[in-house]
Amino acid sequence: MAVLDVRDLSVAYGDHVALRDVSLRIEPGQILGLLGPNGAGKTTLMNAVVGAVRPRAGAISVCGVDVAAHPRRARAYVGYAEQEIAVFPTLTARENVRDWAAICGVPRRQQDEAVAATLSALLLDRIADRQVRTLSGGQRRRVHCAMATVARPPLLLLDEPTVGVDPGTRRAVLEHVRELADAGTAICYSTHYLPEVEALQAEVVLLADGTVATRGGVADLLDRYGSTVIDLRIAEQDSDPRTISVKVAGPHALPAVVQGLGTDLHRLVGLDIRRSSLDEVFDRVVAAGEVPADAP
């Protein structure tokens, strides 16, 4: 059974339709990278999952519990780190995370261990006993993230959890997210940093203008929408090497391209394989207004 099952979801704010017929599923242990330009509907989708916005149409279930029919029961399965950081500024980082663990029902005798492990995973040990109001923006975001993960909910919604954090901390956050998924958590991870999606080996749903523009694994999307060019540098007798560029279906075409040089092979002095980045692929898909992908 999928941990999160979103079917034909539409959400409107007054006349403005923010999501239209969006369907997606997240299985246990799966990370779904939710991508899309500003205003695409990522936060709206997460807010609908926790029952904070009411769908105009469609259905959402979490661990088999229908969100519209049983919002509190469904919400109990979800850890949500919203984009807006919500922490108690006069409590310490540890107190914030511990109180949240208690609210989420982590048994008292397990709280200290769960809190310590989560603070440590997010590199917060050294600052755990400082009041949150004295922490930097990136440190506060990690405390906020720790609150969402400490109770190890079956479903985790992380809305741009690495905004404003430094590169080392970003790696720690990604590792923590990967470990949680490896332990079985289903994770919906929204971000504008595409290398994160690759690092997490996430499945991708790309939203554009409230609909699913495309979906799939990173490699699959690069294959479908990206391009690969092989540059061959060929030695010339009386001048600098010249470059021949060959557009191919993927890096697997390299042997055929090299063999194609035939008797000129001995003049090959270098080669480069240039692949589209995910950024390029997504810019292209969003700009092309790709036909919405089929629901899973």
Ligand SMILES: Nc1ncnc2c1ncn2[C@@H]1O[C@H](COP(=O)(O)OP(=O)(O)OP(=O)(O)O)[C@@H](O)[C@H]1O
């Ligand atoms: N409370 C609201 N009232 C009216 N319109 C809203 C509200 N919240 C969001 N919207 C609109 O709905 C659309 C989707 O917004 P949403 O915040 O879900 O996008 P997003 O993909 O999370 O964007 P970002 O990448 O900037 O966080 C936008 O056009 C936004 O202006």
